[in-house]
Amino acid sequence: MVTIIGIEAAFLVGGLIVTETVFNIPGVARFLVEAIRWRDYPIVQNLVMLIAFVVVTVNFLVDMAYMVLDPRIKYAD
Amino acid sequence: MAIIDHEAELHRAGANITGWRSQLVFTARRYPLGAIGAVIVLTFVFTAVFANFIAPFDPTSTDAKASLARPGGTFWLGADFMGRDMFSRIVYGARISLAVGLGATLMGGILGVSIGLMSGYLGGGFDLLMQRLMDIMQSLPLLVMALVMAAALGPSLENTIIAIAIPLVPSVARVVRSSTLSLREQPFVEAARAVGMGELRIAVRHVLPNTLAPLIVLGTAQLGSAILVEASLSFLGLGIPEPYPSWGRMLSESAAEYVRTAPWLVIFPGVAISMTVFGTNLLGDALRDILDPRQRS
Numbered sequence: 001m002v003t004i005i006g007i008e009a010a011f012l013v014g015g016l017i018v019t020e021t022v023f024n025i026p027g028v029a030r031f032l033v034e035a036i037r038w039r040d041y042p043i044v045q046n047l048v049m050l051i052a053f054v055v056v057t058v059n060f061l062v063d064m065a066y067m068v069l070d071p072r073i074k075y076a077d
Numbered sequence: 078m079a080i081i082d083h084e085a086e087l088h089r090a091g092a093n094i095t096g097w098r099s100q101l102v103f104t105a106r107r108y109p110l111g112a113i114g115a116v117i118v119l120t121f122v123f124t125a126v127f128a129n130f131i132a133p134f135d136p137t138s139t140d141a142k143a144s145l146a147r148p149g150g151t152f153w154l155g156a157d158f159m160g161r162d163m164f165s166r167i168v169y170g171a172r173i174s175l176a177v178g179l180g181a182t183l184m185g186g187i188l189g190v191s192i193g194l195m196s197g198y199l200g201g202g203f204d205l206l207m208q209r210l211m212d213i214m215q216s217l218p219l220l221v222m223a224l225v226m227a228a229a230l231g232p233s234l235e236n237t238i239i240a241i242a243i244p245l246v247p248s249v250a251r252v253v254r255s256s257t258l259s260l261r262e263q264p265f266v267e268a269a270r271a272v273g274m275g276e277l278r279i280a281v282r283h284v285l286p287n288t289l290a291p292l293i294v295l296g297t298a299q300l301g302s303a304i305l306v307e308a309s310l311s312f313l314g315l316g317i318p319e320p321y322p323s324w325g326r327m328l329s330e331s332a333a334e335y336v337r338t339a340p341w342l343v344i345f346p347g348v349a350i351s352m353t354v355f356g357t358n359l360l361g362d363a364l365r366d367i368l369d370p371r372q373r374s
Contacts, residue, residue, distance in 0.1 A: 010218045011218060011219075013218050014218030018220075018312060021313060032221075036224065037314070048217065048221065051217060052216045052217050055216055055218060
């Protein structure tokens with residue numbers, strides 16, 4: 001269940017790109033698409049880094065949630 | 078890797094089965110959803126291959142008089158603002174979707190298999206390096222990665238295929254690596270080595286075929302998502318360039334202006350995309366049930 005939340009979160013960030021374009025929401029993903037259109041690569045790099053950071057953080061939190069939810073799982077210290 | 082012996086299972090079930098035709102019917106009865114998926118996928122492939130015989134009009138020829146024509150009459154599914162026949166464009170769009178979907182899945186599959194096989198078989202430093210590289214690639218969602226790749230490569234059919242293939246590599250590599258790791262320790266690999274086979278030959282001839290079942294399942298799932306990502310990229314204007322009819326771009330160029338006055342311009346490409354992805358997903362689920370019994374729910 002928690003695993004699914006982690007995978008879904010990454011998937012939803014990808015889905016944001018289309019959603020924000022369709023509904024004209026001025027969000028990060030729409031900014032990314034516009035930056036690509038303007039060929040403004042420094043902004044593209046930063047936004048990609050931000051998205052990667054969010055995805056990695058969510059995955060990390062999911063891994064930590066395993067430890068809380070299932071006492072059998074312990075990570076080596 | 079136990080692939081179920083279907084014929085034996087069918088005999089056990091008491092089915093009187095001779096010949097491939099009744100076997101096909103039996104399998105279709107047993108997995109009705111998978112059969113529906115297979116029919117959708119086959120229709121899609123058939124449409125794509127024989128597009129020039131099915132389409133009544135040239136997908137790029139314009140007709141000013143027919144601009145925004147309603148569905149029915151000469152134009153079965155209406156015409157867009159330039160008077161291009163929607164039905165022909167959807168039929169030719171299937172060709173583009175199939176080319177990108179299959180191309181990206183195969184290319185990603187070949188790259189992923191070679192990386193995964195080498196990584197699992199050689200182990201050590203190479204494995205570590207490759208797996209960290211895959212980790213980095215997996216830290217970006219599929220669509221974001223494809224979007225950035227497409228932006229870096231520039232819009233064209235080949236570049237779109239490459240841009241979608243690269244993000245598909247890590248999941249294939251993971252699947253192949255994990256099966257290779259367990260297969261490497263199997264007695265038959267040891268036997269092959271004792272007979273004096275080369276390592277490369279063992280890896281390709283004996284380990285690789287045993288990883289095929291999960292690979293086929295993953296491949297069908299990836300075909301659907303590749304088609305979806307192609308549609309999204311074209312929707313955003315970074316996918317297939319103008320002369321080719323692409324379902325995603327057909328949506329985006331009509332969605333903004335004509336959704337109220339000519340909704341058929343938006344509905345039919347959208348239905349085409351969702352039916353195709355739905356069909357590949359159903360087929361993929363059925364294939365997983367048939368080929369990978371451990372994951373059966």
